[in-house]
Each structure stands twice: as C-alpha cells, then as structure tokens.
Amino acid sequence: MNRSRATLGEVAGRAGVSPMTASYTYNRPERVSEEARAKVLAAAAELGYAGPDAKARSLRRGSSRTVGVVLGEQLSYAFEDPGAAAFLSGVARVCAAAGYGVTILPITGAADDARRIHETSADGFIVWTTVDGDPVLSAVVASGRPGVVHGGPATEGLALVGIDDAAAARQVGLVAFAGARRPAVLSFPLDRRRIAGVVRGPATTAARVPFPVTRDRLRGYRTAARARGHSWSDVVVSVCARNDADEAERAARSLLSGPHRPDAIAAMGDELAGGVMRAARTLGVRVPQDLAVTGWDDSRRARELKLTTVAQSLAEQGAACADFVLGAEPARDFSAAWTVVERGSTAANAARRPRT
Amino acid sequence: MNRSRATLGEVAGRAGVSPMTASYTYNRPERVSEEARAKVLAAAAELGYAGPDAKARSLRRGSSRTVGVVLGEQLSYAFEDPGAAAFLSGVARVCAAAGYGVTILPITGAADDARRIHETSADGFIVWTTVDGDPVLSAVVASGRPGVVHGGPATEGLALVGIDDAAAARQVGLVAFAGARRPAVLSFPLDRRRIAGVVRGPATTAARVPFPVTRDRLRGYRTAARARGHSWSDVVVSVCARNDADEAERAARSLLSGPHRPDAIAAMGDELAGGVMRAARTLGVRVPQDLAVTGWDDSRRARELKLTTVAQSLAEQGAACADFVLGAEPARDFSAAWTVVERGSTAANAARRPRT
DNA sequence: CTGTTAGCGCTTTCAT
DNA sequence: ATGAAAGCGCTAACAG
Numbered sequence: 204m205n206r207s208r209a210t211l212g213e214v215a216g217r218a219g220v221s222p223m224t225a226s227y228t229y230n231r232p233e234r235v236s237e238e239a240r241a242k243v244l245a246a247a248a249e250l251g252y253a254g255p256d257a258k259a260r261s262l263r264r265g266s267s268r269t270v271g272v273v274l275g276e277q278l279s280y281a282f283e284d285p286g287a288a289a290f291l292s293g294v295a296r297v298c299a300a301a302g303y304g305v306t307i308l309p310i311t312g313a314a315d316d317a318r319r320i321h322e323t324s325a326d327g328f329i330v331w332t333t334v335d336g337d338p339v340l341s342a343v344v345a346s347g348r349p350g351v352v353h354g355g356p357a358t359e360g361l362a363l364v365g366i367d368d369a370a371a372a373r374q375v376g377l378v379a380f381a382g383a384r385r386p387a388v389l390s391f392p393l394d395r396r397r398i399a400g401v402v403r404g405p406a407t408t409a410a411r412v413p414f415p416v417t418r419d420r421l422r423g424y425r426t427a428a429r430a431r432g433h434s435w436s437d438v439v440v441s442v443c444a445r446n447d448a449d450e451a452e453r454a455a456r457s458l459l460s461g462p463h464r465p466d467a468i469a470a471m472g473d474e475l476a477g478g479v480m481r482a483a484r485t486l487g488v489r490v491p492q493d494l495a496v497t498g499w500d501d502s503r504r505a506r507e508l509k510l511t512t513v514a515q516s517l518a519e520q521g522a523a524c525a526d527f528v529l530g531a532e533p534a535r536d537f538s539a540a541w542t543v544v545e546r547g548s549t550a551a552n553a554a555r556r557p558r559t
Numbered sequence: 560m561n562r563s564r565a566t567l568g569e570v571a572g573r574a575g576v577s578p579m580t581a582s583y584t585y586n587r588p589e590r591v592s593e594e595a596r597a598k599v600l601a602a603a604a605e606l607g608y609a610g611p612d613a614k615a616r617s618l619r620r621g622s623s624r625t626v627g628v629v630l631g632e633q634l635s636y637a638f639e640d641p642g643a644a645a646f647l648s649g650v651a652r653v654c655a656a657a658g659y660g661v662t663i664l665p666i667t668g669a670a671d672d673a674r675r676i677h678e679t680s681a682d683g684f685i686v687w688t689t690v691d692g693d694p695v696l697s698a699v700v701a702s703g704r705p706g707v708v709h710g711g712p713a714t715e716g717l718a719l720v721g722i723d724d725a726a727a728a729r730q731v732g733l734v735a736f737a738g739a740r741r742p743a744v745l746s747f748p749l750d751r752r753r754i755a756g757v758v759r760g761p762a763t764t765a766a767r768v769p770f771p772v773t774r775d776r777l778r779g780y781r782t783a784a785r786a787r788g789h790s791w792s793d794v795v796v797s798v799c800a801r802n803d804a805d806e807a808e809r810a811a812r813s814l815l816s817g818p819h820r821p822d823a824i825a826a827m828g829d830e831l832a833g834g835v836m837r838a839a840r841t842l843g844v845r846v847p848q849d850l851a852v853t854g855w856d857d858s859r860r861a862r863e864l865k866l867t868t869v870a871q872s873l874a875e876q877g878a879a880c881a882d883f884v885l886g887a888e889p890a891r892d893f894s895a896a897w898t899v900v901e902r903g904s905t906a907a908n909a910a911r912r913p914r915t
Numbered sequence: 916c917t918g919t920t921a922g923c924g925c926t927t928t929c930a931t
Numbered sequence: 932a933t934g935a936a937a938g939c940g941c942t943a944a945c946a947g
Contacts, residue, residue: 282644
C-alpha cells in the first residue's frame, strides 16, 4: 500500500471526479452528493490516502491553524512549574476547541531564538515567563503575527495578559506582615541565571530584576512591609532557583535557624510556602503563632495546608491568551481577577491588626 | 511598515537580484557574495520582511521540521506528571538541536482525535501514554509518517521505546515484598477513566488494564508476590487516579488504618511512594521496620526520601523517540536501561532475605 | 556565484 | 452540485 503518498488529484482521478469534488469531500462534505463522496472515499481508501496534506493546506489557506507558545525557560523548568502546566492546559483547551494545534518553542537563550520564531509556521504567539528586553519579544513583533505576553514585560505591538502582581503582593503582604517584627520574602529567581541565595531589599531594585512578575511582586511586598512599619532594607529576601517545595524547605530552615529568625514569610508560590510549612514543623516553629506564612496561586496544596494565598486562575489566563491569538477576543490587554484567600497560616483578621 | 507582508520575490526585486539569490541569502549564506547578501538584507529591512514564510517552505521542502507529540491525556494530567515533563524535555532537547519544533497534540478522547493527527503538518509522531486499541495509533500509521510509541502498546508499523516494565516491577517487587506478610501495591490508573479505589489481584488481569505500562508493572509485581509466597488474590491493589503524593497519602492512610495493614507497599511512582512515606510517618508506622516502601523513576524525591526505586531515564527515552522520528536512529524498538536502586525504605539485603 | 524554470498539493474564485 | 483556472511563497534541480 502506498504510504499516503497519493495526492488529492490522484484520488480525484481514480474516483472519476475533479480535484475540487475531492477537496469538497474533505472540507465541505455538505456540498457534495452522497454518491460522489462515496466514490472519493473509496478511491482514497484504495490509495491509502489519509486526507489533504497539512503543509499544502497551510500555504494555500495562509494559516497553519497552530499557535506557538514560547516558554522562556528550558523545558525541564517550565514543566516543573505547576503554574506553567495550568496555563498551558488553558491554552490547549481553547486551541483544541478551535481545531488549532499548539507548538512549543522552548527558549535556549542562544542567538537563534529569534530565528526559531520566524521559522515556525504558527499563526500567532503566546509568550510565557520572559524577561525585559528578550529578543524573542521583538522577533514576535517583527513576525507580523499576533502575539500576547503573559505576565509582562509590556511590549509595544503585543497584548498583555496577567494580574496586577504588585497590588496582589501588597495585599497578601499586608496580611503576612501584620504584627510581624521580622518579615521575610521567599522569592522566585530574579533573572534567567536563577541564582539562589539571600539578599536584602535594596538588591531587589527594579533594574536588577528582569523577570517582570518577580519584580512586581517584590515591589508589592515592599509596599506592604513599609505599610507595616518596616524598612525594606531590613527585609530578608531569600531567592529560590525554582518553584520547588524542597528547595524552599532548605531555604526556610536556614532562615528559621539563623540569628534573625523571621516571624512572617511571604512566598511567591504555594510550593515554596509548602516548603516553609515543612521547615517550620520540623523545627517546632508554630504556624501562625510563631510564624505567618503566605503563598501564591491557591493551588490544591494551598487548600490542604490551609495557606493564606493569592488566588488567580492561570488556566483562565492561558485561555485568554489563546482567545486573543485566535482573534476571538479584542486585541487589548487583559487584567485577570485575583483575590487574597485568608486561611490558617496567618492570624485571623491579620489584615486589620494594628502594626507592632 | 508592512507587517511582514512582503514576499521573498518582492525583496529580491527591490534588491535588484533574482529570487534565488534572495533565497540563498537566508538558506545558504555561504553561496552568496557579501555584496548581494547585504543588498538583500537591506531590502528586507526596508520592507519589514522577517524571513521566508514557514508554510511555503514546508510545502516546498516536503517537511515542516516539526515533530508531533501525542499526549494520551488531558493536558492538565500530562503536565502534572513529572515523568511526562522529563520525557518531553528529552524530546525537546533533541528536536531543538536539530532545528525542529514540537507540536503538542492532546487527546480529547473524542472521535476527532484521528483527524487531528492528519491535520497536523508534523513530519512524524511520538505517542505518550496511550491505551490498547487507541484509534490514534492507527491514525499515525495511516498518516504514512514515522511514529514511535512510548511504553506501548506494541503496534505494527510503529517503533516502541520503553523499559521492560514487567521485569523491573518483578525485581523491585522482590525487594519490596521480601519478608512481607501482607504485600500491597499502589497503582497508576488502569484505564482512561482513572477510577481510584481498592481492588485485588484478580481484577487486574490483562484484559481489564488497557494501559500497557500499568498492566506490565502489575504483572511484574504479581510474579514477585508469588515468588515471595503470596497468592495474587491476597494482594491489595490500591489505584490512584494520578501520580500525586497527596492522593497516595490518603490511599495509604486508608490501607494502613484498615484491618489488614500492609507491611510492604510497592508504588508505581516516586510521588506515590512519597505519599506512603508521609502517611506512615503520620500514623507512627516505621519504615522500613514496619513497612517496606518502593517507588519508581528515581526522581529527586526518591533520593531525598531514601526510597528504594526503579531508576530509568525518561528524558533519555524521550530523546530516543525524537532521534527515531528524525531518522537519526535505526527504525527499531529501543529497550532502555533500568536498575533497581536500593535505599533505606526497604530492609538491607531484602532481595536476598528468605521468604517468611 | 547567480539565474531560469518548474511545481510542491492544495483550495479560492468564479463559472456552469 | 461540480469543475477549470490560477496561484499561495518558496526552493530543488539544473543551467550558466
């Protein structure tokens, strides 16, 4: 049997119809008589023809029916992040419903990232987790195809989807730091190098934090810390290389065993916060009496651990990105909903407690 | 500025060269004089031309330079599984190195799954986590493009990559069940319905377990249980809907609190085994004295928890699948390496201990 | 090093 | 309901 080497024209020939009738059989079955359709399908079966070639279709239609998702990370990191998984499943749901495929474009950091954008036949792009000045952003703009950035940076020519991270960080930070004497932050990486370690507020100025999401959250925590009477310079910021409970546990153990034991830790992810909870339990530190903990994302984990956290739907944001690229949504920025969910990892009514 | 609407022909015209010179400028720069190249690039810049159109290229070259990865799951499940992440990162590494993109094709379970295969312009397919008789498998074969299945089912016309799950399960099962009086198994789902719950051996006959990996592992555990003097009918098999520590913890707590408390649990994933360890700690059950635990995959988690486990490299297997689709590897099945790593979650020298 | 020709396989457009 | 013509944008093959 010919391994699908047959063309639509050959199928038409064998069926004794014109190429157009064969084409309609696959694309507009309702426009073809029952009889012609049967002949075409029979001929196709005989020739082992599995359907119109997608590459030729793409060229002719001017559309590949594919959306490119640019992951600003090595794939191993991207898939380790539950947030990325949720986001992608939102993207995939919308794309599948519209008959679109999803092409993954991991960033290598090398100079050929931009070329990879141009060499992809996707009809549009969604960019996840990137940094200020990423050449990929201008490549997407230059490609002339629609693009959305999730979480920033805001880019001329691209739509932006995300939440107001600074506002959310401020609000959850107010809860975390209420009544605290030594607030601390457990942060995502500041840049692509993903260097873990402890810094203090001043090292987190905007210019040094190219990841927009991380930067905005740090800014929000800073506002909260100040509102609770602390100088940002005194706030310890422990950076984790990834959104991983085990790494966070080690970092938290180190903080909690040190000379200036924090009594409040605001973490940028529920995974990180979960690690803090484990470290606290191991060290006999009571939550929330001795230590307030907050997370981010309101994942399953947060519910189980009764974590105070920021609730947002990354799946919905992924869907919004896909809607935009597919043109179903207006081409404007989309600021998604978020709320702070207060649970047992912070003191009740902490938001309303007076500062120390 | 024209949003990349210009064609290569127009660029050539403006540069005063033939289309082929323009084409060579992008595809074989070394064949073009410095001067011509400069003229072409200048014209391209003026016209906002970002490079040759990928859709036209794909048609002309007969290749989209893209590999399709079929995930036999809803995307949210697939990305929650650390094994899938490792596998995909192996696929992506090889593809990126070869200049290929990766298109994700989540299975919906609906009748249009096969059509989605045909409508994708990928040059070949990698199928992850599917079940016996999945129509997707015959669709891949019918597409006439190369295909590999990871973990089975073995399919005429497709290559197969994976480990000998039955042999590995047997070997790790011998360690887990050494000296045990009441061995139990914590299993992955038996089929796509992902029904969680407790069954016994007889309900795990091949005919009822369409997931080949799960089926083969159950078979291996059965062999091990019998070798340790147990009837498979007496072995409790607790099925988890997903490879998730929290779900496993609940399942294990239920088993360990019940009337026939197991003293050995072989789990099909390190995440599941981690949940068992947590349940044991909570209930004051000592590992390995009161309970032997084994996992699968030798993940970071396994090392941290000192789990006896099956070590395999899913990233390497993903790479092997990609190599095959890209034609770099011989078109034959690839049985990957595995070993059982013994750690503290089972008794020392358990493999050599006499049966009870 | 550069150019000419031809056509990848399909579907839009417009007729019948 | 069916068909004829045209060409999507590019590059393989083969000159020069």
